Amino acid sequence: MSKLIVTVAPTSNFHGKETNPGIPFSPTEVMEAVYESWNEGASIVHIHGRDEKGIPTNDPKFFEETDRLIREKGCDIILQHSMAPANPVLLGKEIADIDDGVRTSTTSPPPEMVSLEIAPAITVWKGKAIPYNWNRLWAEKVAKELMAKGIKPEIEIYNNGQIDDLYYLIEQGVLNKPYYVSFVMNMHKVGSGFMRYSPKHLIHLVDLLPPDSLFSVLGVGYPVEFEATTLSILLGGNVRVGFEDNIYIEKGKLAKSNAELVKKIVRIARELGREIASPNEAREMLGIPLIHK
Numbered sequence: 001m002s003k004l005i006v007t008v009a010p011t012s013n014f015h016g017k018e019t020n021p022g023i024p025f026s027p028t029e030v031m032e033a034v035y036e037s038w039n040e041g042a043s044i045v046h047i048h049g050r051d052e053k054g055i056p057t058n059d060p061k062f063f064e065e066t067d068r069l070i071r072e073k074g075c076d077i078i079l080q081h082s083m084a085p086a087n088p089v090l091l092g093k094e095i096a097d098i099d100d101g102v103r104t105s106t107t108s109p110p111p112e113m114v115s116l117e118i119a120p121a122i123t124v125w126k127g128k129a130i131p132y133n134w135n136r137l138w139a140e141k142v143a144k145e146l147m148a149k150g151i152k153p154e155i156e157i158y159n160n161g162q163i164d165d166l167y168y169l170i171e172q173g174v175l176n177k178p179y180y181v182s183f184v185m186n187m188h189k190v191g192s193g194f195m196r197y198s199p200k201h202l203i204h205l206v207d208l209l210p211p212d213s214l215f216s217v218l219g220v221g222y223p224v225e226f227e228a229t230t231l232s233i234l235l236g237g238n239v240r241v242g243f244e245d246n247i248y249i250e251k252g253k254l255a256k257s258n259a260e261l262v263k264k265i266v267r268i269a270r271e272l273g274r275e276i277a278s279p280n281e282a283r284e285m286l287g288i289p290l291i292h293k
Helices: 027-040 060-072 101-105 136-149 162-171 199-208 224-234 258-271 279-286
Strands: 006-008 044-047 078-081 113-117 121-125 128-132 152-157 179-185 213-219 238-241 248-250
Touching: 006 027, 006 258, 027 044, 027 060, 027 258, 044 060, 060 078, 060 101, 078 279, 101 136, 113 136, 136 152, 136 162, 152 162, 162 179, 179 199, 179 224, 199 213, 199 224, 213 224, 224 238, 224 258, 238 258, 248 258
Parallel strands: 006 044, 006 238, 044 078, 078 113, 113 152, 152 179, 179 213, 213 238
Antiparallel strands: 121 128
């Protein structure tokens, strides 16, 4: 099997320090979490922003500052910005502004990767149902812009029907090979249009992938984070862990850091015979230009 790409998602667009005090908010806190996770084997970081009050934000200045601090630390991890809208509930909105997330792709310098949603969803959180009106035409437009900028999208898939939206984008010629797909599993408890995790479901999703695809898996909550990612390892896929998805290292025990979650999945992978990809090895696998420390 190919080497394993480990992504860390250190902070959340929803829960905050009230759920785990180790969740980083500021650019400096995120940098420190990323540096620790990189030392444990993470080769991609998926970044969300928070303002000085801890409220989610997609202000490009947050991402530029965070990226700068990570690079100044001597960390060559792949920089991936989330393109999800800043949490509408915490901003007092009734509908998500899907173009808000696109701002994170406008930083200078641009990120190497971004996450890209391609189909509608509804989150149900704190008693509010918030629609996210992503669609394949919007995704086509954004993917074309990303291609022109040389930014690699990671396509986030929330249910198996969205595989057909992925095929649509490929047919329109707005994605470069290899296509990188992230299966977001077990988010069904907080919204409509999301899928629960089961081994059969994940295996079916992998079978549906178009040729020339690489895939990664994340599982929301404990123990699903480690169940889903372990199966991905066995299937030849890649993994994402971190406080965005899960705050526990074992049942009832909060993880002390994102790095602790990375360390656990790296240990599991090595015990199962998968070697860990360095950031530049991951760049080669994904078709991203190499950088040199």
